[in-house]
Amino acid sequence: MSDTLPAPPAPAPPGRRVSGVPIRLEEVTKRYPGQDRPAVDSVSLDVAAGETVMFVGPSGCGKTTLLKMVNRLIEPSDGRIHLGDEDVTTQDPDRLRRRIGYVIQAGGLFPHMTVGTNVGMVPRMLGWEKARVAGRIDELLDLVGLDPDVYRDRYPKELSGGQQQRVGVARALAADPPVLLMDEPFGAVDPITRQRLQDELLRIQEELGKTIVFVTHDFDEAVKLGDRIVVFDVGARIVQYDTPEAILADPAEEYVADFVGAGATLKQLTLTRVHSLQLRQVTTASIGDDAAGAVARARAAGDDFVVVLDRRDRPISWPTLAEVSRMSAIPDTVDERLPVVGLQSTLNDALDTMLAASQGGAVVLGRRDGLAGIVSIETIMEAIQRARRETAG
């Protein structure tokens, strides 16, 4: 059983908030009718409470099948599944699923229901009172960075792909399930939006500490999001189950090495996070502030631009002092091209964002999309060079 696990997980690092429960798969098998080889062949796997475990592997190797057996959208042919102390293998699947968040590609939002109705589905099924459901909807939209007053009553088609996916995550979290299953959720959005969604998920996970199982075909995504990565081969055979760092440093088989890909020197780009860099603190101004005052403060601090925060303290633009001097008060204009990254973004993401915006830096968002600082391209280059010197020496 557990001796088939290449690396039984250690308990989650101390000090981290955990609201999830462990998942334990015991020799789980799935045979589809009319196929001679099982799609999932006697897989045993332990996922620690509060950890994000990423499933990677070639297409058709059984990742989705294994994931869907956890919430029994697919019934296992054999084996047992435990959530926490409970054996859920024979539990009523509908009731089980209300305790497990499930996120699929493109969100899977019901198009004929408003965003609020979509998010409130599971709480309503669980018989929550109206007021409590309404409160929860707002809380969750807020959590995923969507203003409830703006988005609550909109229909999904009025949202961009990235926003729909955020609502999908909010809906999955609505009844505060201990476990979240995600099947290539960010596969259908453009790279910059995907990176935003990943940052968002990392931030939410830091706040909530759910147990997350996340299927992806993108190894960089696995490295970025995962506390641990499971590399599968055909039949959902576990080839390696370890932290991203360990898998990158020491691939268990040539197969994993191939999968991980070359470019070892650039690994630092995906392994290092923005929060490990020295962020630059800059002068901020709020909408409606006196422009001359803001310019004076910025000059005193040695900045030649200010970051404008909206009423919820989220950065919306970063005008130069020359631009600010021409105004009387700080405007509420939203700079659509403002390059932003999260504290959990990788250096890779940060560089992508800067290149896409043709800027030499990016605004770093912290909790609830508030300002954490500014990261510049020079800081990133220094970090890479330092890391290369360390690995070389």
Next chain:
Amino acid sequence: MTATTPDPRVRPDVAADPPDEAGPATGGRPRAATPPGGWRALAVQPALVVLGVLVFVLWRATATLTETEARQLGAATLWDSTLRHLSLTVVSAAIVLAIAVPLGVALTRPALRRFTPVVIGVANVGQAAPAIGLFVLLAIWLGFGYWTTVVALVVYSALPVLRNTMVGIQGVDPRLVEAGRGMGMSGRAVLLRVELPLAVPVVLAGARTALVLLVGTATLATFISGGGLGVLINTGITLSLDSLLVSGAVLVALLALAVDWLGRVVEQVARPKGL
């Protein structure tokens, strides 16, 4: 460190990237809910019907008619025939909806899916058989009269509703069904709250097709003593009275247009918001 870090803020001259859709405090504008085709298109059809009725009334008031024609085209007789025609149409449509929608739903369930070809085949035969043959055969079997006509009409017009119900439900994105099941909705809840609401536009389009079909086909009722506006046409043909023949045809056409319009209005009103 703060002062020595070079300014990262270099403003580009041109937009290098599509606007960032996930940026703070931004978002798409809500759109007004205009039905496709627009309400204006819906206003033309009733105007035509009203115009047609006016022209007919005017013609009836001014034309010189033989005694038979005048009797057949008397206000009371016409009103009765029209009501009878409508009654045949509406009763048959109600029965068709009551049978074909649940049957269509049932045939999309995994357990019953294998019966689909058989049922669709039977419904196809019902529609492909010449209508007049169907009427006569059923009359020989069940006797002449109103209810036999209704049975014949039901058999003849079930297919569009059945087919559209199935197509409508099969057209629902399977990922939505999976999302529903995945969040713990029962199969029944997914059907009632996701699949059926999303299939409503297609089902209603099928119902409208059936209704228009019924208005036309109900003219055949006269051959098996079912009454309706077909009596005018039939009498017109047998007695070579063109005014009766044309009147009957025109009234049936106007009725069909009116029914079609009503159907379109219902479709607009019942279309789920957000689609």
